[in-house]
Amino acid sequence: MLEMMTKKKxxxxxxxxxxxxxxxxxxxxxxxxxxxxxxxxxxxxxxxxADKVILPGVGSAKHAMANIKAKNLxxxxxxxxxxxxxxxxxxxxxxxSSTEGKQxxxxxxxxxxxxxxxxxxxxxxxxKAHENRxxxxxxxxxxxxxxxxxxxxxxxxxxxxxxxxxxxPVSKYTIASCEYGSTFSAAIAKDNFIGxxxxxxxxxxxxxxxxxxxxxLDSTELNQEQVKL
Amino acid sequence: MLARRxxxxxxxxxxxxxxxxxxxxxxxxxxxxxxAQKYAEAGADELVFYDITASSDGRVVDKSxxxxxxxxxxxxxxxxxxxxSEADAKxxxxxxxxxxxxxxxxxxxxxxxxxxxxxxxxxxxxxxxxSFYNKDANNGKGEYQVYQFTGDEKRTQQTGWTTFDWIKKVxxxxxxxxxxxxxxxxxVRQGYDIEQLKQARAACKVPLIASxxxxxxxxxxxxxxxADVDGAxxxxxxxxxxxxxxxxxxxxxxxxxxVRPC
Numbered sequence: 001m002l003e004m005m006t007k008k009k010x011x012x013x014x015x016x017x018x019x020x021x022x023x024x025x026x027x028x029x030x031x032x033x034x035x036x037x038x039x040x041x042x043x044x045x046x047x048x049x050a051d052k053v054i055l056p057g058v059g060s061a062k063h064a065m066a067n068i069k070a071k072n073l074x075x076x077x078x079x080x081x082x083x084x085x086x087x088x089x090x091x092x093x094x095x096x097s098s099t100e101g102k103q104x105x106x107x108x109x110x111x112x113x114x115x116x117x118x119x120x121x122x123x124x125x126x127x128k129a130h131e132n133r134x135x136x137x138x139x140x141x142x143x144x145x146x147x148x149x150x151x152x153x154x155x156x157x158x159x160x161x162x163x164x165x166x167x168x169p170v171s172k173y174t175i176a177s178c179e180y181g182s183t184f185s186a187a188i189a190k191d192n193f194i195g196x197x198x199x200x201x202x203x204x205x206x207x208x209x210x211x212x213x214x215x216x217l218d219s220t221e222l223n224q225e226q227v228k229l
Numbered sequence: 230m231l232a233r234r235x236x237x238x239x240x241x242x243x244x245x246x247x248x249x250x251x252x253x254x255x256x257x258x259x260x261x262x263x264x265a266q267k268y269a270e271a272g273a274d275e276l277v278f279y280d281i282t283a284s285s286d287g288r289v290v291d292k293s294x295x296x297x298x299x300x301x302x303x304x305x306x307x308x309x310x311x312x313x314s315e316a317d318a319k320x321x322x323x324x325x326x327x328x329x330x331x332x333x334x335x336x337x338x339x340x341x342x343x344x345x346x347x348x349x350x351x352x353x354x355x356x357x358x359x360s361f362y363n364k365d366a367n368n369g370k371g372e373y374q375v376y377q378f379t380g381d382e383k384r385t386q387q388t389g390w391t392t393f394d395w396i397k398k399v400x401x402x403x404x405x406x407x408x409x410x411x412x413x414x415x416x417v418r419q420g421y422d423i424e425q426l427k428q429a430r431a432a433c434k435v436p437l438i439a440s441x442x443x444x445x446x447x448x449x450x451x452x453x454x455x456a457d458v459d460g461a462x463x464x465x466x467x468x469x470x471x472x473x474x475x476x477x478x479x480x481x482x483x484x485x486x487x488v489r490p491c
Contacts, residue, residue, distance in 0.1 A: 022322035022323055022349060022353070023325075024323070025323060025324055025325035026325040026327070029299055029301075029325060030303065032300075033300075033301075058322075058349070058350055058352070058353060059348070059353075060350050063348065089350075132231070133434055133435060133459065134435070135352045135406075135435070135436070137352060137406060137436050137459070138232060138234050138274070138275075138436070138459060138460070139231070139234070139274055140230065140231045140232070141230060159232060159489040159490075161304070161305055163305075164352065165351065179230075199305070199327075201303070202303065202304060202305045202327060203303070203304075204303050204304055205303070207303060208303060
């Protein structure tokens with residue numbers, strides 16, 4: 001299937017979901033640097049009509065889910081059938097739940113689970129960093145990379161920019177992994193939903209390559225059969 | 230493995246990149262956007278923009294350059310200076326900055342750190358600390374002291390905080406990263422303050438960035454190996470072409486220090 005992908009820019013409608021989070025601008029600019037048009041929107045019809053949907057996000061899961069609920073986008077996002085790519089918190093929102101209810105150190109151990117979009121059956125938990133410092137902030141390497149089309153031309157050892165304290169554990173939905181005290185999912189996918197824990201929009205040339213892979217993705221490549229590690 | 234970060238710092242004054250020696254006598258280095266682009270392409274891991282006028286003169290500062298930087302670069306960047314409220318932070322982050330750094334406003338209102346971390350997440354809240362070693366303080370035993378309003382020489386003043394107490398305080402309030410600027414070393418290129426950074430390292434579990442004193446490639450390897458900092462920030466050695474980032478990374482790799490290839 002990969003050889004069927006063309007390098008030609010498609011005229012499809014690309015939409016970044018306006019989650020009210022802060023990295024909308026940098027995600028938009030990253031898409032535009034690749035020569036593609038993209039619209040930032042929370043309009044239900046526009047999101048449904050899109051050929052490709054990007055779900056960005058920074059900050060806490062609790063705050064972001066509250067925004068998505070306030071905009072009545074929960075079922076809209078859950079029913080999308082076109083390829084959807086989540087970045088960082090956007091990836092975490094694709095899971096069943098996150099323990100990132102209370103985030104700052106002042107809040108102590110009174111975490112409460114935040115229910116997420118339940119698109120990919122895994123749960124976001126505190127990153128088991130062991131002796132390493134948190135947040136996990138900076139450029140780290142991928143330790144496993146699957147043959148998922150989003151990782152076309154991406155290899156083990158490539159650096160991406162991570163900023164997080166919570167992560168999805170390795171599971172059958174893991175399509176790339178990273179190590180920081182323990183191994184965690186650097187990316188997860190199920191059907192048309194793909195999420196990256198790192199920030200492709202801030203990961204230099206290789207990050208742009210992932211965004212390009214997504215924009216050029218032929219949605220028929222994402223069939224029911226999962227691409228395994 | 231997580232790479233040690235090399236972070237060029239661009240001090241911004243009136244929309245231009247400037248550099249002074251020990252915070253004084255600022256000279257114009259160039260325009261912001263082309264310099265940002267140049268460093269991103271050269272292999273910088275992150276950029277920091279300090280609007281050095283903002284905290285000290287209290288006026289509303291034009292921040293549209295933040296958006297222009299976000300448009301052209303594909304590495305993370307942090308904006309510091311003049312961020313006094315959630316609204317200020319939101320404006321900068323919505324324009325495309327990845328992190329915001331607060332310094333004097335955190336000293337005036339420490340709870341601001343917690344409020345920002347709650348809304349935007351701990352990961353994008355950096356606290357910048359200007360630390361001065363006063364050798365006569367503490368009954369002549371010497372003491373690291375926190376200063377504020379360092380962007381303006383006339384208003385620069387000592388605070389009641391010692392550096393390590395303030396580090397512990399800001400981490401407890403929710404800071405996601407510390408940039409420790411060692412004022413005695415700033416701009417004089419005699420090396421990072423290893424002793425101070427070691428003590429700062431011991432005082433905090435969040436990422437720590439060294440700032441002030443870089444003059445040679447050895448200074449970078451020393452600070453990573455001896456003070457275990459996550460990143461090292463420098464300005465003049467990069468702006469004046471004393472060290473090329475590509476050469477620096479190659480040198481550090483030879484010293485077995487983990488770096489992201491250019």
